[in-house]
Amino acid sequence: MASDGLSARIVGRAEAAGVPVGGALADALARYVELLVRWNERMNLTGLTDDDAGLDRLVVEPLGAVQRLPTGAARLIDIGSGGGSPAVPMKLARPDLHLRMVESKSRKAAFLREAVRHLAIGGAEVEACRYEQVAARATEEQRADVVTVRAVRLDEDGVECLSRLLAGGGRLFLFEGEDGDGGARVGGRFKTVETYPLVETLGSRLVVASGRR
Numbered sequence: 118m119a120s121d122g123l124s125a126r127i128v129g130r131a132e133a134a135g136v137p138v139g140g141a142l143a144d145a146l147a148r149y150v151e152l153l154v155r156w157n158e159r160m161n162l163t164g165l166t167d168d169d170a171g172l173d174r175l176v177v178e179p180l181g182a183v184q185r186l187p188t189g190a191a192r193l194i195d196i197g198s199g200g201g202s203p204a205v206p207m208k209l210a211r212p213d214l215h216l217r218m219v220e221s222k223s224r225k226a227a228f229l230r231e232a233v234r235h236l237a238i239g240g241a242e243v244e245a246c247r248y249e250q251v252a253a254r255a256t257e258e259q260r261a262d263v264v265t266v267r268a269v270r271l272d273e274d275g276v277e278c279l280s281r282l283l284a285g286g287g288r289l290f291l292f293e294g295e296d297g298d299g300g301a302r303v304g305g306r307f308k309t310v311e312t313y314p315l316v317e318t319l320g321s322r323l324v325v326a327s328g329r330r
Contacts, residue, residue, distance in 0.1 A: 123147040123167065130172050134316050136180045145209045145236060146176045152235055153200050156228050163200035173316045178292060179203035181315045182265070182323050183210045187288055190262040191215060194282050196248045197269040199225050201232050203292060204265065208241055216241040217261070219248045252278035260284040267292035276306045280328050288325050295320030 124143040127150075131138040138146075150167050153175070157163060165171040179202055191214065195204035198218035208216045218241070220226045226245035233241045244251055264282050266289065271279070279289060289307055291300055292315070300309040307326035315321040 120147065120151070123150060126169075127172060127176055130169060130177050131180055134173070134177050134181060136177060136184070138180065142210060146206055149201065149205050149209065149232060149236060150175060152232060153228075156231070157200070160224050160228075162225055162228055163202070165200070165202070170319065173319055174321075175200075175202045176206045178315045178319075178321055178323075179206035180210055181313070182290055182292070183207050185290070185311075185313055185323060185325060186211065186214075186263060187286075190288075192261040192284070193217070193263045193265065194219065194251075194261040195265045196279070196282075197221075197266070198229055198243070199268075201229055203267060203290075205229075205232055205236070205238070207265070208238060209236070212239070214240070217244060217251075218242070219244045219246065219251050221245070221247045248282070249275070249278050252281040255281055257284070260287070262287050263290055264288075265290045265292070271302055273305070276303045279303070280306050283328055286327075288327055291324040291326065293322050293324055295322075297322065297324070300324040300326050 124147040127143045127146050128138050154167055165174050193214050194217045196219055198204050198220045204218050218229050226243050229243045262284055310325045310327050313323045315323055
């Protein structure tokens, strides 16, 4: 059971950002955060903690991004999933999405599998490999309606790989801080559709881009 105090704090942080959160979802998010904090004590999963700024990054930003998912989106691939954010909170908010989390570091992939098990998340899988490998073997059926990226360094080849992971008409979601480039790093292969503010106090934003086909 998650602590009522953490659930209430999540509701409060989300409301402050204009994102409504029901009690059941807040409890699930709190259980995720508590699991992450426990694992983080033993290994370096993320630099984020469960203070207010950490909760904003871990859960509020992903919840804001859920509001921007395209109508009919059914498949999501998260690149460099690490400690599970934004992927796990987005999946908890939208259980109908099929989620693939791609993480090359084995210990972080082990945590992600434990999160899926601990939170009883259906329709989620973890691939313990580099995203370039996933892109190289992706079939049309395996491509996603949305690909999410946060804190992943992208060179030209990496951007090309992301385009191979997106289905036709799909969207790339880039999570950026206030020092982000507004999607310029993917501008050769993608075009920005819209930029949305996420958490005002963090200066964070979501850049939504589509492939140039």
